[in-house]
Amino acid sequence: MNLLSVIKIGGNIIDDEQKLNTFLKDFSQVQGKKILVHGGGKLATRMAEQLGIQQQMVDGRRITDAETLKVVTMVYAGYINKNIVAQLQSHNCNAIGVTGADANLIPAKKRQHPSIDYGFVGDVESSMLDVGSWKAILDNGFVPVVAPLTHNGEGQLLNTNADTIAQEIATALGHHYQVQLIYSFEKSGVLTNTNDEGTVINKLDPAYYGELRQKGLIFAGMIPKLDNAFAALDKGVQKVIIGKAEALHQLLSGSAGTTIVNE
C-alpha cells in the first residue's frame, strides 16, 4: 500500500504569514501522497467582528448561525484555502483546494444536541466519506487542501472541526493507504507541563494517556486531539504524530514530537 500523510495545521500557524510560508515549503517536499487539512485561525473571528456579527462560543466550539456560516465559508474555503493552494503551486505541489461538499468528499449531518443549538455545525457521517472520490483525486497526483467545511447532501454547508476532519479522512482511507496522521501546531508535542516545551512525551499509549489524564497532566485543549488520535488508531490508521509545525520533517522522521501508539 502507498504511504499517505494526512497533515493538519493549526490556527496559530495560519495566522502567521512567515510561519505559514515556511510550513508550506516544507509540506511541498513531503514524500508520498499527502493531504493538508487547515483550520481557520483568528481570521474568521476578525472578519465577523468587522462585519458586526457577534460570535458565540460553547466549549471551544463556535456557534454557527447563518451569518457566521457565511463568514467561515468565505474565510476558510475562500481566502485561506485558495492562498494556501496558490502558495503550494508556487512550490510545484499540485494542490487542489476542497471542502467536504466538493466531490462529496465529506458528508455530514447537522449536529443534534439535547440542550445546545450549535447552528450549522456538522458531524461527519464517517461511513459515507466518498473513498472513490478521494482515491481519484490522490491517484491522479493531486494534493487535496481541505477547508473545515462539510455538507449534508441537501445543499447545506456545515462547519466542522478541522481536527475531526483530519481524523475522519485518515480513518476512511486507512484501508487503501498506509496512513499517518500528523497534527502540527505551535507546541512541540504533548507536554506534561504546558509551559515547558522541554517536557515533550515522545511516545504515548492508551495506558500512559489514562495515567496522565488522571493526574491532570494533560492540558484540556489537547484532550480532543488525543481522543481523535486514539480513535484513528483504533480504526486502522498506522501512526499519529503531534508536534510543532516548524519541525514537520522531524515529525515525519520520528525525531521530534509525540508519537501516539496503540500498544
Add this chain to the structure above:
Amino acid sequence: MNLLSVIKIGGNIIDDEQKLNTFLKDFSQVQGKKILVHGGGKLATRMAEQLGIQQQMVDGRRITDAETLKVVTMVYAGYINKNIVAQLQSHNCNAIGVTGADANLIPAKKRQHPSIDYGFVGDVESSMLDVGSWKAILDNGFVPVVAPLTHNGEGQLLNTNADTIAQEIATALGHHYQVQLIYSFEKSGVLTNTNDEGTVINKLDPAYYGELRQKGLIFAGMIPKLDNAFAALDKGVQKVIIGKAEALHQLLSGSAGTTIVNE
C-alpha cells in the same frame, strides 16, 4: 470525441436565489461532460462596501487592489462557489469547486497596461492551461465549478473576467472534446434592440456581426462576449450559444438563444 458543455452563468442569476436554484437544477440534468463557470454578481461589491473598501471601476473592470482581491477571493471562491457546489451535490451532480490556482488549471500573468494599473488582475496564459489536470478531473466524472480567479504560479492569486475564463477553458479543451460554449445570463440572446426581448438574433456569423456593429445595433456590454465567442470558434470550439439562463435546456437544443457560427 466526448461532448463537453462549458456553461457560464452571469452575475444577475447569482444574485437571485430562486433563479440560481432553478438554473442549478437544470444544469445538473445537462447530459455529457460539463463545466460551470460563474461570475461574482453584486455580492463582492456589497461585501467590499460593508468592509469599507472603496471600489474603482475602469471600462467595466474592477481595479483589484490587495484588499479587493481578498474580498473577491472570499466571495467568489468561498461563499458563491461552495454554495453552488453544495446545491449541485444535492441534485446528484458531482461538482468540485475550483479556481485557476487549483490543480494549476488556469495560469495567468498580472496585467501590464501602459497607463492603467489594474492591480491584481490576471490575463490567462492560454498555452499553459493544464489540459492534463482538466482531463483528469472531467474523465473521473467530476463536474468543475469554476470561480473567476487565476494565479501566476508564484503564489499570487489574480482576478480574471469570468467570460474570458469560460472561453479559455473551452478553447484549451477543444482538441480533446467536442466543446460547446454557452453564455447564459438574463437576456434572451443577442438582441438587435436591447429593450425588446423579441428581437433575438437566432444565428450570428462574422459578416452579420460586422454589419450590426457598424450600424451600432450591438449593445456595448455584449461586445466582449461576442469577441470571446468568435475567438473561441476560431480556435476550435464547435458552437457558442448565448441566451437566457432560465432556458438552459432550450439553449442546448438550439430552440432558444443566439447561436454564434463561423461561416
